[in-house]
Amino acid sequence: MRTNPNNYISINEILADVTVALDDQDYRLLTPGFYRAQVKKALDELGFDTFFYDFVEDKEMPDDLQIPIPEGAFNVKGIYLIYGTPDNIKYQENLYWKRDFYTEGEGKGYTATRHHRNVSDPFMKPVWNNQARYFFNIHNGIIMLSDLCKGYDYVRIKASGIPSKNIDNVKMIPPEAREGITLWVIEKCASYLKIRYKEYRTVQLDAYQQLDPYGLNGAWHKTRMRLKAVDKKQLRDTILYNKAMYY
Numbered sequence: 001m002r003t004n005p006n007n008y009i010s011i012n013e014i015l016a017d018v019t020v021a022l023d024d025q026d027y028r029l030l031t032p033g034f035y036r037a038q039v040k041k042a043l044d045e046l047g048f049d050t051f052f053y054d055f056v057e058d059k060e061m062p063d064d065l066q067i068p069i070p071e072g073a074f075n076v077k078g079i080y081l082i083y084g085t086p087d088n089i090k091y092q093e094n095l096y097w098k099r100d101f102y103t104e105g106e107g108k109g110y111t112a113t114r115h116h117r118n119v120s121d122p123f124m125k126p127v128w129n130n131q132a133r134y135f136f137n138i139h140n141g142i143i144m145l146s147d148l149c150k151g152y153d154y155v156r157i158k159a160s161g162i163p164s165k166n167i168d169n170v171k172m173i174p175p176e177a178r179e180g181i182t183l184w185v186i187e188k189c190a191s192y193l194k195i196r197y198k199e200y201r202t203v204q205l206d207a208y209q210q211l212d213p214y215g216l217n218g219a220w221h222k223t224r225m226r227l228k229a230v231d232k233k234q235l236r237d238t239i240l241y242n243k244a245m246y247y
Helices: 011-021 032-050 128-132 147-151 175-193 200-211 219-228 232-244
Strands: 054-060 066-068 073-085 088-094 135-139 142-145 154-161
Touching: 011 032, 011 175, 032 175, 032 219, 054 073, 142 147, 142 154, 175 200, 175 219, 200 219
Parallel strands: none
Antiparallel strands: 054 154, 066 142, 073 088, 073 154, 135 142
């Protein structure tokens, strides 16, 4: 789901709801750092499930053609080669994944299940135009690029982001996730408080029932479905693209 950035809410707005529900507005029972950590955990759980937070980073083309996946990113969605600069792109090339591709760097050759020189293999026939194709693979968190990528200036990486890496600096909690995150944090905090204060056992159970994290009727499921929803414009265009076989 897409919305104007001004509609997003901050971590402090979530904490305002949580601390009132737990009667801890002055942070006597739990520290501010603990509360903030729970909000970050809730956001990351949603991020891993729904990929709602997009991450884009531009990297200068490295000499060894190997790029670590950027910090705060996972689930790479696309990689593009850029000729020019990120703010003045003169040409771009799509990068494609090659199965089992592994290389130690530029000019050092590579291994792969289907190698363009592997002419004697009786099962995996070579794809000759692989020599003219830009491809990559990811090994232990390192993006490995084929030799022909060297002629480009930048690599643009699009991925899913880990929300908690940036939440301290900007308002980035989607408004449609507010109820689910608030209940998630209340339930987690109450589960710690009930060890010392028995009255919080009821608070935790009530929050858990409303959240229903593993069911289909609670706030957590509703939040996940909202974050996974596709904009109407995007949905209509995707249908048109698929119908025209041009997507």
